[in-house]
Amino acid sequence: MATEEERLKKHNDDPDFLSLVRAADEMYMRNANKANHVSLKRAIELYQSAFSYLDDSFEFDNCELYRKIGDCYxxxxDMDKARVNLEKTLDYSTSNASIYMRLASIYYSFDQDKGIEYNDRAFQLDNNFSNYGGRNFLTIKTDAYTQLGIKNKLEEYASDWPMKFQANGTVYTYEKPADAQARKEMLNKKLRIGYISSDFYNxxxxxxxxxxxEHHDTKKYEIILYSAVDRQYDDxxxxxxxxxxxxxxxxxLNNFDLAKRIHDDEVDILVDLGGFTHNRSFAMLFKPAPIQAQYMGFLNTYGFKEIDYIMCDEFTIPKNKxxxxxxxxxxxxxxxxxxxFTRKNIDLPEVTPLxxxxxxxxxxGSFNDISKITTSTIRLWSKLLLAVPTAKLLIYRYGPQLTDDKIAQLKERFxxxxxxxSRLEFSRExxxxxxxxxxxxDVALDPTPFGGLSITIEALHMGLPTLTMPAEGMQSRGTARINRMLGIDPAFNALDEESFSQKGKALANNLKILQDYRKTLRETVERSSLKNDLDGFARSVETAYEKAWADYVDVKFENDK
Incomplete structure (x- = not known):
């Protein structure tokens, strides 16, 4: 039997075929970033007409046409048609990492297990860090793992990266003075804190x-902001x-040079704000700062032992966890x-009646990323709907996630x-x-195990509270944490599936309390600690940094009891 490489050797050199494909390629290249549907549809028509020049023996050309049509969609x-055409390429070739990565990104919302399968295959074919982040996000979104399982899986993913990266650059080490007095002097130095982000824009x-x-004490601390933004700056x-x-x-800068720059700047505490959305966390494998932490960008462990801290509060990660x-x-x-909100003086719409x-x-209502609607989520929400037989569930998401095939899949699973x-409504307007x-x-529902955070806060500004069932993992506790800050957790934070249904049923039977929430939640948010005492919040973060520094220099922190 011929190998894949042998099967894909035969190319069609017919000038008319090549001219047709080139015309379609040019149309795609000119219009892909603009999402010009008219021109992209014409490119698809040209690619499809090119099949008439092929028979089954031209496996390379058949494969390429399906790939290009998939890329157009x-x-x-149009993720449904993109998925169908890209999967047809697998009938011809199973060695193209980029196709598996694109399929993984599509299945991210459609079928997480399949998404992980495709992502793993891409990683087997090309284990570079651009293929790394997707499967980490899928791991913390799927309900296949406990928090211990997530830690073990991400540490497994991370296990060969330090060696791979560190072989190509300098791993920085740090020496602390043996003398106790010298360490005390080191404790009192002006700390230099660095933040890395690719999100320093709107x-x-x-x-x-x-x-x-905006509330750091820049006289007491030196703050360096490392911007990996690869787009036009804005307000x-x-x-x-x-x-x-x-x-x-x-x-x-690549990650090697980024690490060198940070080390040369003599940063004391380095905080990554992006997680695996920007892959700049890999620079931390070189240990460019003596203390390294991550905050808000990933909402779970990175699995890298080179990162010392995950910034949080005791509700989000209890000490016994x-x-x-x-x-x-x-x-x-x-x-x-x-x-x-990043836009100052944002003009929010008027809150209307329930x-x-x-x-x-x-x-x-569900307003979160469709990829968060897991098997556990569907089970949880179905139990609530069975407990409240007159209730309906609205699933809303604009953009490419809520496709016709996804809607059909969700209907069948429910x-x-x-x-x-008839009890389900879908909206993507x-x-x-x-x-x-x-x-x-009237009431939003939080998915599990990856709950909402920014969506929850936006909804609160519109008088819409969110019913949640926080689990063990950090990514599941955002909504519950916000509800606690507003003092509405007794009504909206459930301990288990039964409690979730009971609380939802109680809300469904209490129009008056929902009307009160509708009228008052925006003001409640504005008055809450979520949006106030920002100086106090910054001092609390700085105190945490000082404690970490005291632990590092091995001197008791003066505020410790």
């Missing part, structure tokens, strides 16, 4: 990070630039969240648990401002 955000992440950066970038003592553009993370928790006593008042039944199609979408529901 992907650029058009990105959701900055809603959580700017409240810290948010300008705000970020004004925060630190230095703003350094490192977008053109600290061993479930590779990093040691660095506790922020004031809580780990502060939030302000749909329940008009409909006569409660509408539960049907198997006793939920009729794009309102003139997406905040208006939250007005379509």
């Amino acid at each position: 992907y650029a058009m955000d 990105h959701t992440m900055m809603s959580f990070i700017l409240p810290l950066l 948010t970038t300008t705000r970020v630039m004004a925060c630190g003592n230095r703003f350094v553009d490192v977008s053109k 600290a061993d479930l993370y590779t990093e040691k928790p660095l506790y922020i006593e004031a809580g780990m969240d502060r939030f302000n 749909p329940m008042e008009k409909n006569g039944y409660i509408t539960f 049907r198997k648990l006793g939920i009729l199609e 794009v309102p003139d401002m997406h905040f208006k979408a939250y007005l379509k529901a």
Whole structure:
């Protein structure tokens, strides 16, 4: 039997065929980034007509045409047709890592198990860090693992990376003075704190990070902001630039050179804000700073032993759960969240009455990433719908995730648990401002095990509370943490599936309390610690840094009891 390499050797050299494909290629290249659907559809038509020049013996050309058609549909955000065509390429070739990675990104929302399978295959074919982050996100989104399982799996993924990276660069080491007095003097030095992010622009992440950066004490601490932003700067970038003592553009540096730059800057504490969304965490494998931490960018362990701390609060990672993370928790006593919209003076839509008042039944709503609707989530929500027989569930998501095939899949999965199609509503319309979408529901539902955070906060601004069942992992506790900050946790934080159904049923039977929440939640958010005492929050983070530094220099921190 011929090998794949042998089968793919035969190419069609017919000039008319090549001319047709070139014309389609040019049309795709000119229009892919613009998502020009008219031109991309024409490119697809040209590719499809090119099949008439082929028979089954031209396996390379057949494979390439299916790939190119799939890429066109992907650029058009038609993920169903992109998936179908890209999977057809696997009938011809199973050695192209880029195809597996693209399929993994599509299945990220459609079928997580399949997404992990494709991601693992891509990684086997090409184990570079650009293929690394996707499977880590899938691992913490799937309900296949406990938190201990996540830690073990991510440490397994990470196990060969230090050796791979460190063989190509300098691993920095640090010596502390043996003399106790010298260590005390080291304790009192002005700390130099570095932050790495690829999100220093109008990105959701900055809603959580700017409240810290804008309130750091830059006289007491030297703040260096390492920007890996690879796009045009905006007003948010300008705000970020004004925060630190230095703003350094490192977008053109590879991870080796980034580590060297950070080390040469003599950073004492380095904090990664991006996780595996930007792959700059790999620079930390060279240990460019004596203390390294991660904050907010990934919401679980990295699995890298070179990173010392995961910044959090005791609700998010209780002390008796600290061993479930590779990093040691660095506790922020004031809580780990502060939030302000990146656009100052944002003009939010008016909060309108509950749909329940008009409909006569409660509408539960899901607004999170579709990839978070796991088997456990569907089971949890189905039990609630069975407990409240008149309720309906709205699943809303604009963009390419909520495809026709995904809707059909979700209907079938709910049907198997006793939920009729008539009780499900799906919406992917794009309102003139997406905040208006939250007005379509009476109570939002949090997915599990990866819950919401920014979505939860946005919904609260529109008078929409979220019912949640926090689990063990950090990624599941965001909504519950925010509910606690607002003091609404007794009504909306459930201990288990039974409690989730009971709380949802109680809300469905209490129009008055839901009306009160609708009218008051926006003001409650504005008055809460989530958006206030930002100076106090920054001091709490700085105190955590000082404790970490005291542990490092092996001197008792003066505020320790």
